[in-house]
Amino acid sequence: AQLISLALLRLDALHPKLQEQGAQPQLGDYETIRGALSDSLTEIRNLAAGLALPELDALSPGDAIRIAVSGHERRTRTVVKCQADGLPLDLSIPLKACLYRVVQEALSNAFRHAGGAGQTVRGCYDGAVVRLVVSDDGPGFPAEGKELGNDGLGLKGMRDRIASLGGSLEI
Numbered sequence: 001a002q003l004i005s006l007a008l009l010r011l012d013a014l015h016p017k018l019q020e021q022g023a024q025p026q027l028g029d030y031e032t033i034r035g036a037l038s039d040s041l042t043e044i045r046n047l048a049a050g051l052a053l054p055e056l057d058a059l060s061p062g063d064a065i066r067i068a069v070s071g072h073e074r075r076t077r078t079v080v081k082c083q084a085d086g087l088p089l090d091l092s093i094p095l096k097a098c099l100y101r102v103v104q105e106a107l108s109n110a111f112r113h114a115g116g117a118g119q120t121v122r123g124c125y126d127g128a129v130v131r132l133v134v135s136d137d138g139p140g141f142p143a144e145g146k147e148l149g150n151d152g153l154g155l156k157g158m159r160d161r162i163a164s165l166g167g168s169l170e171i
Contacts, residue, residue: 004041056096061087064096068103078116084123105154106134114138
């Protein structure tokens with residue numbers, strides 16, 4: 001982000017010189033490059049903001065899920081039906097972080113591939129296993145015979161994150 005900011009500053013310093021020289025073709029290139037750098041900087045800042053986790057140690061697992069859901073609703077202007085009561089209150093921070101991140105990624109996928117239609121998040125606990133179900137009303141995709149996560153980082157990242165804590169991901 002710092003290097004892109006520096007490039008934008010240097011590029012802006014060149015702009016008056018291009019105008020003085022009447023370099024119309026170069027001005028078009030300037031605007032294209034400046035637009036790409038500006039968009040990249042915005043995207044990097046958004047990504048960096050998304051990496052910061054709320055203070056999970058003070059939150060219940062249900063609250064961590066609800067915060068991920070409300071953030072998604074705010075960013076996408078969609079509605080998510082969320083039921084996250086009945087989860088144990090004493091989950092470790094890595095487990096709460098896993099729930100939080102998986103909800104983020106799964107809802108991002110629901111928005112990207114299903115337009116956010118029918119998004120639902122449900123967390124439950126049967127006394128031994130914490131189960132998180134994220135669903136939508138999109139067309140879905142065939143999971144059989146397909147290596148999970150070959151088409152992108154989202155599913156693979158969720159699978160790896162869950163497996164690192166002894167869990168499993170089912171599609």
